[in-house]
Amino acid sequence: MSCHGLFGKLFEKHGRTKENTVPRDNEIFHCGEFHCSECPLASRCSMKSEGNPPNSTLMDKKLKRVLLMGNPNVGKSAIFSRLTGLHAISSNYPGTTVGFLEGSVVINGETYKLIDVPGAYTLDPTNEAEEVALRILNEGADIVIIILDATALERNLYLALQVLEKGYPSVIVLNMIDEARHKGIQIDLKALERELGVPVVSTVALTGEGIAALKAALPKARPSFLLPMTKDERWRFIGDIVMRVQMVTHRHHTFRDRLEDISVHPLSGMFLSLLVIIASFYAVRIIGEGLINYLLDPFFNSIWGPFLNVISNVLGGSGFIHDILIGHLIDGSINWEQSFGILSTGIYVEFAMVFPYIISFYLVLSLLEDIGYLPRLAVLFDALLHKIGLHGFAIVPTLLGLGCNVPGILATRVLESERERFIAATLISVAVPCAGLQAMIFGVIGSLGLVYIAIVYASLLGVWLILGYMLNKTLSGQSPELIVEIPPYRLPSLRNLGFKLWFRISGFLLEATPLVLLGILIANLLYSSSVLPFLSNILSPLVKLLGLPPQAMGAILLGFLRKDVAVGLLLPLGLTPRQLVVATVVLAMTFPCIATFVVLFKELGLKRLIQSVLIMISISLITGIALNYLLSYLAI
Numbered sequence: 042m043s044c045h046g047l048f049g050k051l052f053e054k055h056g057r058t059k060e061n062t063v064p065r066d067n068e069i070f071h072c073g074e075f076h077c078s079e080c081p082l083a084s085r086c087s088m089k090s091e092g093n094p095p096n097s098t099l100m101d102k103k104l105k106r107v108l109l110m111g112n113p114n115v116g117k118s119a120i121f122s123r124l125t126g127l128h129a130i131s132s133n134y135p136g137t138t139v140g141f142l143e144g145s146v147v148i149n150g151e152t153y154k155l156i157d158v159p160g161a162y163t164l165d166p167t168n169e170a171e172e173v174a175l176r177i178l179n180e181g182a183d184i185v186i187i188i189l190d191a192t193a194l195e196r197n198l199y200l201a202l203q204v205l206e207k208g209y210p211s212v213i214v215l216n217m218i219d220e221a222r223h224k225g226i227q228i229d230l231k232a233l234e235r236e237l238g239v240p241v242v243s244t245v246a247l248t249g250e251g252i253a254a255l256k257a258a259l260p261k262a263r264p265s266f267l268l269p270m271t272k273d274e275r276w277r278f279i280g281d282i283v284m285r286v287q288m289v290t291h292r293h294h295t296f297r298d299r300l301e302d303i304s305v306h307p308l309s310g311m312f313l314s315l316l317v318i319i320a321s322f323y324a325v326r327i328i329g330e331g332l333i334n335y336l337l338d339p340f341f342n343s344i345w346g347p348f349l350n351v352i353s354n355v356l357g358g359s360g361f362i363h364d365i366l367i368g369h370l371i372d373g374s375i376n377w378e379q380s381f382g383i384l385s386t387g388i389y390v391e392f393a394m395v396f397p398y399i400i401s402f403y404l405v406l407s408l409l410e411d412i413g414y415l416p417r418l419a420v421l422f423d424a425l426l427h428k429i430g431l432h433g434f435a436i437v438p439t440l441l442g443l444g445c446n447v448p449g450i451l452a453t454r455v456l457e458s459e460r461e462r463f464i465a466a467t468l469i470s471v472a473v474p475c476a477g478l479q480a481m482i483f484g485v486i487g488s489l490g491l492v493y494i495a496i497v498y499a500s501l502l503g504v505w506l507i508l509g510y511m512l513n514k515t516l517s518g519q520s521p522e523l524i525v526e527i528p529p530y531r532l533p534s535l536r537n538l539g540f541k542l543w544f545r546i547s548g549f550l551l552e553a554t555p556l557v558l559l560g561i562l563i564a565n566l567l568y569s570s571s572v573l574p575f576l577s578n579i580l581s582p583l584v585k586l587l588g589l590p591p592q593a594m595g596a597i598l599l600g601f602l603r604k605d606v607a608v609g610l611l612l613p614l615g616l617t618p619r620q621l622v623v624a625t626v627v628l629a630m631t632f633p634c635i636a637t638f639v640v641l642f643k644e645l646g647l648k649r650l651i652q653s654v655l656i657m658i659s660i661s662l663i664t665g666i667a668l669n670y671l672l673s674y675l676a677i
């Protein structure tokens with residue numbers, strides 16, 4: 042087709058005639074390979090078809106910078122992983138990637154630098170993830186791979202057109218073509234290619250179908266001929282395109298469709314969500330305990346213990362090095378929870394108390410993520426969350442926070458206002474216990490009985506609700522209405538699940554192990570020095586109000602390093618059940634651990650961080666004191 046044919050069609054769509062097509066000074070025309078000598082735009086076109094994208098100074102660089110862009114949850118990270126061989130986290134809810142990832146792929150001897158950009162619905166940002174996406178695009182690109190969800194062409198085309206109008210050489214990828222087929226949606230790729238003026242390929246990122254074609258299309262990326270449009274023009278154009286390229290055939294409701302309906306219905310949905318939450322809780326417990334009872338405890342008791350006994354004997358059973366490595370012998374033998382040696386308590390707390398729950402929690406969370414259940418919870422809990430100043434989608438960062446507060450706080454980037462982000466991040470760091478902490482709550486308090494665990498969780502939930510309500514009432518601004526895209530239920534891919542689990546678990550091991558061992562070492566040294574008694578004396582009036590012995594303050598202060606270690610420090614103090622519950626609740630709420638602290642600072646800035654920390658300290662002390670009085674009143 043000549044460029045006149047294409048421009049003719051385009052002009053009709055935009056109500057322009059050939060006579061008024063000479064670009065205005067600020068307008069950029071791209072017609073890629075379609076320009077010809079008769080075209081009134083030839084000079085502008087040939088200039089552009091040399092491939093200089095606006096704002097880009099990157100062409101001189103050796104690696105071509107390729108951006109993967111598209112709406113949230115269309116499979117950008119899945120395609121990124123397929124192309125680069127790296128493993129970006131994919132989950133079945135919008136907003137999985139809120140930062141960006143880089144990787145590279147070599148095609149025909151040329152190396153391309155790929156960037157997995159956070160999902161965006163528009164280039165007029167409405168949240169931080171979209172701001173990041175726009176910033177990355179504005180930094181320039183040699184090629185943009187625009188990924189569309191083939192089951193939602195109309196909605197996905199909006200961002201695609203905005204990107205194409207900017208004139209970057211592009212390739213369109215229709216991902217999820219498998220689901221489109223199941224839904225009876227057929228898309229004419231050639232026709233879409235003609236409409237947009239850039240290569241179009243279809244893929245199924247889950248299976249790898251079409252990835253070879255995408256690789257082959259990358260060197261053929263070219264700028265589109267599209268002109269900058271107004272919002273209304275763009276939507277009209279999208280309507281036209283969809284009419285011309287898409288055909289939908291009727292199909293009957295499937296079991297999956299019905300399950301999707303049931304899950305968001307106010308009554309049946311709530312009932313189902315209760316079942317899911319209870320089942321998840323039990324699954325985490327059963328898998329965690331199973332790993333401990335059948336794998337880890339036997340290993341520690343019959344292999345690691347005897348091995349440490351040999352080292353202990355070689356070191357003479359006491360002395361500085363012995364006490365640092367093996368710890369203090371209790372009744373002549375190593376006690377996993379109370380010896381406080383790096384190799385005894387340190388390794389035991391990390392691997393036999395916390396690690397099994399990390400595995401089981403992330404396994405269950407990853408399953409829920411990949412099935413696509415989390416956005417449905419967001420819809421169901423939207424009304425409740427609005428009462429505490431949050432958009433229903435805040436349930437997703439909150440659930441992530443139950444694994445580790447750090448990704449939870451990062452995920453608040455998908456929330457729209459700064460106010461919401463502050464509320465959500467503060468609530469996560471105050472009242473959402475991470476998996477390490479929960480493992481210790483189960484390990485330390487579980488032996489007293491389920492009712493004590495229930496008191497700890499009920500206190501945290503109560504604080505989450507009350508503090509959220511208070512913040513909502515006192516901070517100015519409103520939380521926006523829920524607009525969240527609900528993806529279809531999907532069967533989790535074992536490959537993706539395995540990678541995600543491995544990524545999270547190895548991340549935990551790398552980050553947490555040094556801090557846990559350091560925590561145990563510091564605790565060991567502090568207990569043998571006079572620092573703790575000194576601090577405890579200063580804080581003794583406060584400690585009295587909490588009904589705790591002075592030494593408990595040392596554990597609470599050490600919570601800054603790692604909360605799980607700190608709960609472990611409460612063990613040797615011989616606390617009563619009430620004291621143990623109060624100390625654990627205060628510890629859980631007081632300071633964020635050091636990693637969370639850093640992320641809060643990065644996400645909220647210094648002023649908001651200080652506010653957040655002041656809220657944490659005061660609310661945790663008030664709760665601890667109230668809980669102490671309430672429990673003594675109830676004679677617990």
Ligand SMILES: Nc1nc2c(ncn2[C@@H]2O[C@H](COP(=O)(O)OP(=O)(O)OP(=O)(O)O)[C@@H](O)[C@H]2O)c(=O)[nH]1
Pocket residue numbers: 111112113114115116117118119120130131132133134135136137138139159160161216217218219220244245246247248410411531534537
């Ligand atoms: N059926 C099907 N599922 C897919 C396909 N590609 C990705 N998925 C699934 O779709 C979900 C979203 O994939 P992601 O790679 O996380 O999507 P994303 O665009 O990176 O999402 P955000 O980071 O949230 O913007 C995951 O559950 C994937 O396993 C596909 O081609 N077919």
Ligand SMILES: [Mg+2]
Pocket residue numbers: 117118119130131137138
């Ligand atoms: Mg992603």
